[in-house]
Amino acid sequence: MGDDELLAERFEAHRSHLRAVAYRMLGSLSEADDAVQEAWLRLSRSDADGVANLGGWLTTVVSRVCLDMLRSRRSRGEEPLGVHLPDPIIEGAEPAGPEHEALLADSVGLALLVVLETLAPAERLAFVLHDLFGVPFDEIAAIVDRSPAAARQLASRARRRVRGAAPVPDTDLARQREVVDAFLTATRGGDFDALVAILAPDVVVRTDGGTLIPGEVVRGAESVARRSLTFARIADTVRPALVNGAAGVVAWSAGQPMSVVAFTITDGRVAELDILVGPDRLSRLDFTVLDD
Known part of the structure; x- marks a missing residue:
């Protein structure tokens, strides 16, 4: 297996996680795919051998791409007026086995994504990375170019808005x-x-x-x-x-x-x-x- 094939294989091992991060950031399946593809392009042009933690590196890259996309929406006035729902993820009525059930347990409902649409880009990033994926605040701080304390405050503000607006669903x-x-x-x-x-x-x-x-x-x-x-x-x-x-x-x-x-x-x-x-x-x- 050549170096390019090996690198592609390593990237594919992280694709589903990266797409999950991007979807929660953007609420758009097509834009999430675009962000993941951009991460692959940047990886293919970089010195991957020097990356100690490929998963963390890719998550950072995707997060920065998503942050730029969210900011671009605002600067170009592309944020939708009126009612706009994120893209729904549709699946069959029956979970396909234990692995699929585990994935469903980590799903984010549309009601929560609707609230995330109202957050400022940096707030959304901090909340998604920390509260949904457990990324430490010092890593988030580097992405948003702020101090860890400021990143923590971004997530805290977002969390208050989410708790006040998104109902807590029954899990059964x-x-x-x-x-x-x-x-x-x-x-x-x-x-x-x-x-x-x-x-x-x-x-x-x-x-x-x-x-x-x-x-x-x-x-x-x-x-x-x-x-x-x-x-x-x-x-x-x-x-x-x-x-x-x-x-x-x-x-x-x-x-x-x-x-x-x-x-x-x-x-x-x-x-x-x-x-x-x-x-x-x-x-x-x-x-x-x-x-x-």
Whole structure:
């Protein structure tokens, strides 16, 4: 095996971790892939033999690339107006074995990613690296060009915002499915009272229509229940799925996916619904994972 092949093999061993870091930083699957590819290009042009900790080196490179991308969004005014949901990760309804279940345990739900979208770039980086991946603050400080104390403060500010805005989901996947099934049964049956009962009083629904359909936010159990009954009438079929590791559904109409719905279940009730309906966004997602 040549040196280039060996280097590529070493890089591939870290790809899934790097993509996980980049996705949590950016909320975009395509941009996460771009950041990982940039890390490979920089590695291939460097003296890799002099890198003592390749995983740490690559994580630093990807983090810096993501930080530049986040800052560029702001400077060019590319931050989305209105409702914008991160790209959902869609998987089949059943975890494929213990290794897959372990991966799902580390998944970050859409509700948390929505809050991360509101953070300043350096805050998001500090929170993701430290709180989600355990990177020490002295390493984070070098990436954001601040002191370790300042990096710690960035993560602390982000953590307060996350705790104040992102509901803590129930972790039992079977229980999540029970609540989702109860929600679907009530919507199909047009049972308004049952819907209200399964929704948290302060439930929030975010609908992202991409560039073609106006997004909206609906709050409160009764308002959400009325909107959900409308949703039930326009879907031909609804298939269970895992959306960012949690129980969710994909709704179909005329053989085409019309929406991806991520549920955040807290204390046995639906606390948040994040719904992606924009055809331009849906067209970029992989639904083959739902094939029988």
